[in-house]
Amino acid sequence: MSALDLDRLSGSKEGISMEQFSLAWLLSQPAVTASIVGTTAEKHIIEAVEALDITLSEEEITS
Secondary structure, eight states, X not given: OOHHHHHHHHHTSTTOOHHHHHHXXXXXXXXXXXXXXXXXXXHHHXXXXXXXXXXXXXXXXXX
């Protein structure tokens, strides 16, 4: 997925950051069993946890 695709698709999910979209996409991949998230601020870990509740459409997952 290119950066332009990611920007376009994350914009379709109002109210979530590109990082949250990326994490939600990654976790939707069957081969991924875990994701290692690095953080430098508390808000980053909060956003990462919130990404667990994001449901992506089939189009968003396969694009």
